[in-house]
Amino acid sequence: MRKYIRITILFIIAAQMAFAQEARKERADKNYGKFAYIKASELYERLVEKGYESQDLFARLADACYFNARYSEALLRYEKMLSYDTKVRPVYYYRYAQCLKAEGEYEKAEQALTEFYTLIGQPGRPEVSLTGQLADIEHFSGRYAIADAGINTEYADFGSAYRGKDKLIFASARDTGIFVQRTHVWNKQPFLKLYEADINEDGKLENPVKLKGEVNRKFHQSTPIVTHDGKTMYFTRNNFLRGKYGKSENGTNHLKIYKATNNEGKWEDIEELPINDDEFSTAHPALDPDEKMLYFVSDRNGTRGKSDLFAAEIRPDGSFGPVLNLGDKINTRGRETFPFVSDSGILYFASDGHPGLGGLDVFAVHKDAFGNDRVINLGKPVNSPADDFGYVIDEAGKKGFFSSNRGEKTAFDNIYAFTENRPVSLVAELCGHVRDSITKEPLAGTQLTLYDENKKELKNFRTDASGNFCTEVVPYENYVLRSEKEEYQVHEEFVARLDHKEKRELLIELNREDIKVTTGDDLTTKLGLKPIYFDFDKHSIREISKIELGKVIEVMQQYPGIAIDVRSHTDSRGSDQYNMQLSENRARATMDYIINVGGIAPGRISGKGYGESQLVNDCSDGVKCSEEAHQLNRRSEFIILKM
Template identity: 40%
Template sequence: MLSLVVFAQEGKQKKADTLFNKFSFVKAAEVYQDLIENNYNKDYATRRLADCYAYLRNPNQASRYYKQVVQQENVPIEYYYKYSQALRGIKEYDESRIWLERFKDSGGITNTNDFDKDIDFITNVFNAKPQYFINKLNINTKFSDFGAIEHDGKIYFTSSRDEGVSIQRLYGWNEQPFLDVYVTSKDSKKQVDHTSKLKGDVNSIYHDGPVTITKDGRNMYFSRNNANNLGKEYDKKGISNVKIYRATFKDSIWTDIEDLSINNKEYSTQHPALSPDNKKLYFTSDMPGGYGGSDIYVVDINADGTLGTPKNLGNVVNTKNTEGTPFVNNEGSLFFASDGHMGIGLLDIFGTILDENGDITSVINLGVPINSNKDDFSFTMNTDGLTGYFSSNRQGGTGDDDIYSYNRVLLLSVKGTVTDAINTNPIPNAVVTLYDDKENKIADILTDEDGNYEINIDANKDYKVVASHVKYIDDYRVFTSKNLRALESVITANLILNPVQNVVKLAELNTIYFDFDTHYIRPDAALELDKIVNLMKNDYPEMVIRIESHTDSRGELSYNDKLSIDRANSTYEYLVSKGIDASRITEHQGFGERRLTNGCEDGETCEETDHQLNRRTDFIVVKME
């Protein structure tokens, strides 16, 4: 009898594992629960049961059983991380941090710098001022609804609703109907049921969706279970993976379905998204060679419709966990869902920061209310850059996954650092003043001890920012908050201040003079310059100077500007030729007739000796040591 009981329990565990490996988590959970109640291989069954609830996106039940799992002897350390994730899903953030620390201390986190940097992430996110305001849509049902995009006044989305049909086929993962693609007018009040299914050949008897559509409306890329005329195709493990297909809009329906070269029955390719120019296809895949569970890839779309070689987006975006549902907005910024980057729930939505070359340099969590303690994913943005859709299974929804719309209010600021032009040190207590394009003062602020400042600004305006300090000459920058990329919420405007002209003026540095209408160094000027060379080489080896050259008022203003620049250049070249390091001369500038030393302006009668006083080069000491 005992042998028969043991044999029966072994059979149940084998059945549960088979269901689990085929992603039938609802049925697998029932069998693992039965094994636990019969105390058969209880530790193993508890781990599997917790994993079932994690895959079913039920953090309440998952955390309940993971709590038991982490008390087991010799438990694999990845369960510390799984428990931490489940605790985030029920907003137990302090407890989640404890188990994330345990995971790190056990060797689960190798990059401790990133971990320590992000440890206060939750506090920072909830204290941040929200930029997004959300609304639930009336197209949601008790089933799974997600992946909404807007195209030509219509909303396309994916749903497991199959209400109104006589026969329903259920998916073993969650016991819901298979997914199909639906379309409805953006402003429609009509109920979205089976009559709103996308017309044509995109929907099949298996999973279909989500979709993306080219700007010209001619092609649609969509996800679908790998299948042929005989039914599903399976990989070596008996799993029917997902592929991306392309459909063409012809005679008012979507037809001519094409299998793409990036597909392979041994792994999944799904969640298609297009670049703004429709020349690149972004997608999710668990193909070999990635960083973790699923990664985001990009592939070129050639002019003839063929595809190039997929390229992994790298470890700035991808982690050892799950990344998916990519979307690229009009400015080229990528948005995606991940449970591998530091977040506030299970799947969180992230955006990317681009450098001036369009390369991804970092990712940023979109914060609340876009993200919640549950799954948040399938973020899309309309062409206005301020509205769009995302999906979530958060509390308060209509059913499983729900579609939400959002509108975005930009929170912008200008920030920068004020530094000394000579030694590049930060300047604390400098006054930074913000002006609008009509020179109206908006705000002013003092720089901190590191020379930093930050001022809030409005969108779609032109500004000027000015830095001033009693020991320095003012500096300014003009900038605009128009046409910013989606995640460009901070504009950088660094300011560099030169010491005031009369910081130090040594008697030994005599002014040199030029003949009328020339820039050549006279013999008497050469003697003075040699004194300066000796002073800089022997007496003050750390001294740094600035050269300023001038003309008298005779001649055209533009001509005098050029003549003074030539005089400054001649002086600079002479000093360098005598062995003075060029780095010790910060500037050599010409000011033309703009800084006369006397009243000999245009129209005034002056002696030649008076004009001579204006044809000069001054030497300003800006640093002694």
């Protein structure tokens, strides 16, 4: 609720006792500098205590508690506010849900959030629906041109790695003719061997030959990674070294990572890495750009799903540091596999646990505008309903390769070449202007805090000398923007998802914590109350208007020195004489209500009717206007004559 009040008690009342313009000016000048400070929240609390109730009152009181982290108090008031039949702004369901969560009422909170996201046109959140997931993937689709790599066979070909800029090493079963369909750890297709092919000027492969040396043995060899100098290769093989076929205690032959050295074109001196174990699989190595960190896949103890991504430091002496799980941001209950790290440090991997198109999809981990890692689905056409994996890219040339079993009756894999036509972009801009709600003066130095939709803090910044701000955000996400400035009420704005490269402009008006009023002020612009209008051709007080009049009465009771002048107006329909009398009647009705109900001394309130002489729009005689436009003229204003 707002503590800064602007009174728009725009009654449509018309009857005010005449007073001299010069006398009023003289009194205003005499009392210049004499102020009163009205606390909005205290005003509304007193009104509720006296039996005044309205949806607006409870909304303002609830907000006052919410912005001060008094969630249990806010909860009660939001519940009262939502009990009315009248529609409210969607953001109130969001705040209501946050209060429910703070009180541990999670089921009700989910219901409130469901209502909120439906009202803002995002049904299915916060648990994003399948349709929503596919829409998110579509944002990053269409960025690639793909083609057959040129060396595929009727057998399995997959899992490639660069050796230099002009050669690619990959796994293939082309010389065996013996197959078993691949499973999630890729260890049931026997006799895979490592091959090397040239990369031609078109970015495709040609002249494939089997690697020489000790690297290819009678069981599986696959998924290599080669150091920049071309001298060392890490690769995956069944647990088999120097003629020994290793098994776990239950008799399973797992996968392990080995290291080979290039000696005059032959890959020899095969060594097993110390991160392996007979009891679980360790596979699919990848190196960071500095070649100081080895990434890999494993189903060892501590794995969250069927297989997770891990990393271990490669120390200067060649030993390895502790094995680290890459965490919940990357690893899921499904399969994470086939890591690759580009020259710029972007981690790519395949997963069937993150939202995708089906089977394994390729994902990338990008830093967003807040410095956080975000897992991005690369979209179509790299990804498909089939298994897509083994992504590698030469970022300088924007070309690369990936593997997929799409369109294959045998379900075996092929290698595809691609060109990246545009990179992943996570950029949008949230800009705006912060100003005083009454004076419209810019508010420099306003503290702004950006939260995600779960109220996790993302970024802090301030407005400039002109009250403006602009900050980068991540597109396709919802945010909450909080504005705080000394002597002003806290303000929060829910910001719905921005599109890619969108620049969203906000206008934020802050209300003062304490409202300063003095002689000559119009309470209709000071107290921020809802307008109150009279029915056509009537001067009786509406039931809803009594609540707004109660606010005026409370101010006058709190400050016995205040005297006000009621200025009442009509619309243009009817004769000038009739409207003048009607406005006088409305002014008198307003004055009588304040005197009789509020117990205000008659000498503290005066009034005058102005008829249709001071219209606020163009709805004059002979002009066709809507009922809503005419109603804007049926109003009352409250001017402070003295303090």
